[in-house]
Amino acid sequence: xxxxxxxxxxxxxxxxxxxxxxxxxxxxxxxxxxxxxxxxxxxxxxxxxxxxxxxxxxxxxxxxxxxxxxxxxxxxxxxxxxxxxxxxxxxxxxxxxxxxxxxxxxxxxxxxxxxxxxxxxxxxxxxxxxxxxxxxxxxxxxxxxxxxxxxxxxxxxxxxxxxxxxxxxxxxxxxxxxxxxxxxxxxxxxxxxxxxxxxxxxxxxxxxxxxxxxxxxxxxxxxxxxxxxxxxxxxxxxxxxxxxxxxxxxxxxxxxxxxxxx
Amino acid sequence: xxxxxxxxxxxxxxxxxxxxxxxxxxxxxxxxxxxxxxxxxxxxxxxxxxxxxxxxxxxxxxxxxxxxxxxxxxxxxxxxxxxxxxxxxxxxxxxxxxxxxxxxxxxxxxxxxxxxxxxxxxxxxxxxxxxxxxxxxxxxxxxxxxxxxxxxxxxxxxxxxxxxxxxxxxxxxxxxxxxxxxxxxxxxxxxxxxxxxxxxxxxxxxxxxxxxxxxxxxxxxxx
Numbered sequence: 259x260x261x262x263x264x265x266x267x268x269x270x271x272x273x274x275x276x277x278x279x280x281x282x283x284x285x286x287x288x289x290x291x292x293x294x295x296x297x298x299x300x301x302x303x304x305x306x307x308x309x310x311x312x313x314x315x316x317x318x319x320x321x322x323x324x325x326x327x328x329x330x331x332x333x334x335x336x337x338x339x340x341x342x343x344x345x346x347x348x349x350x351x352x353x354x355x356x357x358x359x360x361x362x363x364x365x366x367x368x369x370x371x372x373x374x375x376x377x378x379x380x381x382x383x384x385x386x387x388x389x390x391x392x393x394x395x396x397x398x399x400x401x402x403x404x405x406x407x408x409x410x411x412x413x414x415x416x417x418x419x420x421x422x423x424x425x426x427x428x429x430x431x432x433x434x435x436x437x438x439x440x441x442x443x444x445x446x447x448x449x450x451x452x453x454x455x456x457x458x459x460x461x462x463x464x465x466x467x468x469x470x471x472x473x474x475x476x477x478x479x480x481x482x483x484x485x486x487x488x489x490x491x492x493x494x495x496x497x498x499x500x501x502x503x504x505x506x507x508x509x510x511x512x513x514x515x516x517x518x519x520x
Numbered sequence: 521x522x523x524x525x526x527x528x529x530x531x532x533x534x535x536x537x538x539x540x541x542x543x544x545x546x547x548x549x550x551x552x553x554x555x556x557x558x559x560x561x562x563x564x565x566x567x568x569x570x571x572x573x574x575x576x577x578x579x580x581x582x583x584x585x586x587x588x589x590x591x592x593x594x595x596x597x598x599x600x601x602x603x604x605x606x607x608x609x610x611x612x613x614x615x616x617x618x619x620x621x622x623x624x625x626x627x628x629x630x631x632x633x634x635x636x637x638x639x640x641x642x643x644x645x646x647x648x649x650x651x652x653x654x655x656x657x658x659x660x661x662x663x664x665x666x667x668x669x670x671x672x673x674x675x676x677x678x679x680x681x682x683x684x685x686x687x688x689x690x691x692x693x694x695x696x697x698x699x700x701x702x703x704x705x706x707x708x709x710x711x712x713x714x715x716x717x718x719x720x721x722x723x724x725x726x727x728x729x730x731x732x733x734x735x736x737x738x739x740x741x742x743x
Binding site (some may be wrong): 308309310340341343344346347348350352354355356357358367368371372410411412426427430 | 637639640642643644645646647648649650653657658661662741742743
């Protein structure tokens with residue numbers, strides 16, 4: 259069964275329709291890449307999944323549970339939304355690390371705050387925090403930044419910051435990890451280290467949705483690809499198939515532009 | 521003579537300090553509350569607070585002092601609410617200063633909060649934080665760092681603005697200095713005590729400037 263099911267999602271900004279009839283599924287352990295030109299609605303789609311935008315129509319279900327149904331206000335209560343967000347992790351284009359916290363604190367802060375809601379928090383405070391710190395260090399080690407744990411974001415390169423942001427998203431063990439153009443704000447020589455981390459997550463069968471402009475990366479890492487244009491899904495399918503043998507004319511044109519530039 | 525004057529000026533400056541501290545202690549949190557009001561998504565509240573800020577910032581503090589001190593006595597059924605004498609004058613002055621300065625502070629806070637990138641809040645949201653947690657754990661310190669320069673400006677102005685309270689005869693330091701010109705403690709026609717009041721302001725504001733510089737350096741650990 260699909261871990262994520264999106265049905266007929268639609269989103270308007272005033273009279274502008276940014277998403278129209280978006281439906282897709284994602285299997286557990288698979289990586290989905292979303293490609294398309296700027297303004298095609300890719301980012302808005304991710305923001306809808308993270309409840310940073312409220313879709314005007316459609317449903318979002320994770321593991322069979324309907325998290326969001328535009329027609330059912332009882333699925334849109336602010337207090338519940340906060341919990342529902344935890345199904346998704348989000349890595350932003352501009353990292354958005356908290357500047358006043360060290361790399362490790364960035365990774366552990368949300369876990370510490372959530373731990374406070376456990377009933378036995380007061381009694382086990384020390385033990386819980388220690389576990390969270392250990393897990394934070396594990397994650398930093400995984401992304402190769404254990405030696406930067408006490409550095410503040412401004413002391414890290416863009417690529418390192420983005421890797422910390424990935425660790426921060428992983429710390430909450432989301433069912434689905436979303437990347438919003440994770441390398442677009444980076445110098446070309448820094449994209450490699452971030453893409454390597456994402457590749458290794460794919461090898462570990464992390465369920466991911468990656469909005470990206472890196473076509474070769476999308477082809478190699480993603481199992482499925484969605485090509486979006488002007489708010490609609492023009493084509494979706496197996497990654498290699500979509501990139502190498504696109505069925506739609508618009509997909510061909512889009513990919514041709516990348517081939518020319520590359 | 522010198523000791524007599526200094527004693528009187530010290531007493532005046534003590535009153536200045538009292539007004540300054542109580543204004544600061546009350547107006548900083550109240551300003552934060554007002555800034556939330558002026559950023560509220562609920563239009564009536566936003567409209568009301570923004571109108572209040574407009575009126576308070578748009579009229580002279582001296583006028584507000586007059587009105588707060590004298591007018592309630594005419595219109596309230598219970599008569600003048602202020603106690604008689606210096607304590608009444610102080611209370612009226614403190615209320616006027618707290619209202620006035622919280623409105624100014626609120627705009628500094630609003631600017632500071634809104635200058636923190638929206639991405640910070642979104643990062644907090646996707647990590648499952650509540651809005652309160654995001655404000656206190658993420659936004660607040662970044663805002664404080666940004667508002668230290670404008671806030672220190674305003675606080676230094678507050679030190680000097682306390683002298684306006686002499687308009688309702690609050691016996692602050694300039695009032696005490698001026699008293700020696702017209703006659704006080706057996707002296708009259710003394711000009712230098714008035715000049716000397718300036719030293720109090722200079723020294724105190726110098727200390728404040730050092731303090732703000734220290735806070736700014738303390739917050740340099742992040743950008």
